[in-house]
Amino acid sequence: MMIVYRNLLRLYPAEYREQFGEEMAAVLLDARAENTNKKWIARGRFHFREARGLIAGALREHLRVLTYAHVGLSLSTGRFAMRNGFRFPKSTAILMTIILAGVIVAIRKGEAIAASLPNVSQPIAPIHSAPSYLLPGVIAGFIFFYAAGLTGWAILFALRRSGIHRLADLSEK
Amino acid sequence: MESLPLTEPVLLILLSLADQPRHGYSILKDIEQVSEGRVVLSTGTLYGALRRLLEDKWIERFEDADTSRGKQSYRLTAHGRRNLRFEVARMKKLTRVASLRVARES
Numbered sequence: 001m002m003i004v005y006r007n008l009l010r011l012y013p014a015e016y017r018e019q020f021g022e023e024m025a026a027v028l029l030d031a032r033a034e035n036t037n038k039k040w041i042a043r044g045r046f047h048f049r050e051a052r053g054l055i056a057g058a059l060r061e062h063l064r065v066l067t068y069a070h071v072g073l074s075l076s077t078g079r080f081a082m083r084n085g086f087r088f089p090k091s092t093a094i095l096m097t098i099i100l101a102g103v104i105v106a107i108r109k110g111e112a113i114a115a116s117l118p119n120v121s122q123p124i125a126p127i128h129s130a131p132s133y134l135l136p137g138v139i140a141g142f143i144f145f146y147a148a149g150l151t152g153w154a155i156l157f158a159l160r161r162s163g164i165h166r167l168a169d170l171s172e173k
Numbered sequence: 174m175e176s177l178p179l180t181e182p183v184l185l186i187l188l189s190l191a192d193q194p195r196h197g198y199s200i201l202k203d204i205e206q207v208s209e210g211r212v213v214l215s216t217g218t219l220y221g222a223l224r225r226l227l228e229d230k231w232i233e234r235f236e237d238a239d240t241s242r243g244k245q246s247y248r249l250t251a252h253g254r255r256n257l258r259f260e261v262a263r264m265k266k267l268t269r270v271a272s273l274r275v276a277r278e279s
Contacts, residue, residue: 016224019224020220020223020224023196023197023220023244023245024197024216024217024220026197026198026244027197027198027201027216027219027220028216030198031198031201031216049213049215050215050216050217052215052217053214053215053216053217053218054215054216054217055217056217056218057215057217057218057220057221058217060221061221061224
């Protein structure tokens with residue numbers, strides 16, 4: 001079972017493994033030794049808890065590395081806490097979404113005002129309103145650039161040339 | 174205090190380190206004992222919390238006899254101890270109010 005645990009420890013980011021990997025393996029070894037003589041249900045519960053903890057921990061640490069988010073020690077109070085480590089890309093994505101929402105609201109308002117105006121020019125020269133492609137265009141553009149950015153980042157990440165890897169390389173040197 | 178209230182694992186880890194420095198496995202066992210078996214932390218959860226506590230300088234590594242046997246010990250910093258005191262005071266206040274209200278109900 002220690003082989004499984006050691007493989008699960010490999011799921012953690014390299015920096016974290018370097019800092020805590022051996023210690024965690026030693027703790028797992030002690031905990032396993034203590035559980036060896038217990039009933040199979042207790043042993044099963046122990047192995048399940050440890051495996052789940054390692055997988056969840058690895059995911060949490062990767063998320064932290066990717067988002068640079070600082071996971072606090074406190075219970076969530078529902079307040080928006082602006083902290084030093086909370087910068088990019090989470091905050092940028094939120095700002096972009098707010099700006100997009102603002103643009104959509106402004107377009108809708110403009111269309112509503114245009115529709116509410118009396119059609120005074122009809123007796124002189126009938127105007128045929130062209131179908132509006134602005135809103136779908138803005139949304140399509142947003143999705144396209146977002147997807148392009150994600151794809152580019154994914155390629156860099158796969159090639160181990162993303163900012164995270166470069167920073168890790170620098171810190172190793 | 175910005176970081177209060179604490180999550181239960183973090184509070185129990187700090188309480189475990191309040192009386193003496195401990196290494197990882199000793200913290201796990203102490204938490205199990207203090208919570209009368211109700212809280213059993215996994216190694217992943219423990220070290221996730223220890224990493225954050227180290228980063229926030231609430232705890233620090235401590236060199237002792239266990240360190241030479243490959244077991245790293247941790248102890249509270251002055252900052253961590255102060256925050257733990259704040260949390261305990263906050264909980265006391267809350268418990269007092271809760272006790273009064275529950276007594277009034279019955």
